[in-house]
Amino acid sequence: DSGVTQTPKHLITATGQRVTLRCSPRSGDLSVYWYQQSLDQGLQFLIQYYNGEERAKGNILERFSAQQFPDLHSELNLSSLELGDSALYFCASSVLPVSGNTIYFGEGSWLTVV
Amino acid sequence: AQSVTQLGSHVSVSEGALVLLRCNYSSSVPPYLFWYVQYPNQGLQLLLKYTSAATLVKGINGFEAEFKKSETSFHLTKPSAHMSDAAEYFCAVSDQGAQKLVFGQGTRLTINP
Numbered sequence: 001d002s003g004v005t006q007t008p009k010h011l012i013t014a015t016g017q018r019v020t021l022r023c024s025p026r027s028g029d030l031s032v033y034w035y036q037q038s039l040d041q042g043l044q045f046l047i048q049y050y051n052g053e054e055r056a057k058g059n060i061l062e063r064f065s066a067q068q069f070p071d072l073h074s075e076l077n078l079s080s081l082e083l084g085d086s087a088l089y090f091c092a093s094s095v096l097p098v099s100g101n102t103i104y105f106g107e108g109s110w111l112t113v114v
Numbered sequence: 115a116q117s118v119t120q121l122g123s124h125v126s127v128s129e130g131a132l133v134l135l136r137c138n139y140s141s142s143v144p145p146y147l148f149w150y151v152q153y154p155n156q157g158l159q160l161l162l163k164y165t166s167a168a169t170l171v172k173g174i175n176g177f178e179a180e181f182k183k184s185e186t187s188f189h190l191t192k193p194s195a196h197m198s199d200a201a202e203y204f205c206a207v208s209d210q211g212a213q214k215l216v217f218g219q220g221t222r223l224t225i226n227p
Contacts, residue, residue, distance in 0.1 A: 002157065033214060043204065043217040056214055090157060097213040100146040100165040105158040 003027065004106035006091050012112045018079040021109045023091030025072055029104070031055070031097040032074040034066055037108070038087040049074060050097045081113045116141045116207040120218035128226045133177075133192040135221050137205030140186065146208035147188040148215065149179055153201045161203075164188060175199070200225045 003026035013019055025032050034046040036059075045058035049068035060066075063081075068074045078085060092105040121136040139145055146165050150158040162173025169181045179190045188205060202222050206215040 002159070004157075031213075042219045045214045045216070048214055058214065092158075094213075099208045099213050100163070101213070102160055102163065103148075103215055104160070105150070107157040 002104040002106060004091055004093050004104050006089075006106035006109050008109060009107065010110045010112075012114060013081060015081055015083060015113055017081050017113075018077065019081065019111065021076040021078070021089055021091070021111070023074045023076070023093075023106060025074070025091075025093030026104055029093035029095050030072065031094045031101075032068050032072070033092040033094075033103060034060075034074070034076050035090040035092065035105075036087045037090060041087075043090075046076070048097065055097055078111070083113050086111055086113045116145060116216050118205050118207050118216060118218035120203075120205050120221050122221055123219060124222045124224065126224040126226060127195050129197055130194050133190070133195045133199065133223065135190040135203050135205075135223065137179075137188045137190065137218060138186050139188060139205075139207050141207060147179075147181065148206040148208070149173065149177070149188075149190050150204045150206060150217075151175075151201050152204065152220075158204065161190070195223075195225050197225050197227065199223060 005024040031050045033048045046060040048056040066076045088108045090108045092103045094101045094103045117140045119138045148163045149161040162171045164181045172178045205218040
């Protein structure tokens, strides 16, 4: 158990809908990362937050947004869903956003868009 | 920008045989390198990491990796494979600018009895 908690574990929704994925980082970790894992794209970095502020942006679509709240939990919002958004979405956390720091991953949220 | 290439999307070895998973990196600055393992239907678990201390890094479950700057490699090895090692393995480099991880495409390890 990494200490990173993600909910829901599985989600099935229809095209055009909106979903919210939730993440609680490890106790004491200030930095949160979101990754998408799909068969064709592999593990892709989406976005990073540190202590409530956006720190870095990766291959995140405009239909997706995220935020980190004062209690440090984070949410990833996916809207106008398309079939191609079906993937495993990981949240990860680290103490500080410093190169070399260990980044701990949750077990992921499986999203299926039908 | 940093990048990682994992050679071989699938590797199959016999139980008790040597495991060798290859990873080459590209980085304009001294890199921080990681190996993660993903068991079926689970998240990513850190096996080991290189952060510019010893070039031979020992990790969990009997795995180790050697950083070779001249070859820009960070190959993962285990002397004797066990059935429980069957999983997908990811090599990653830490992006110095944003501190995020950049992953390779992964190598699926199969262990034959």
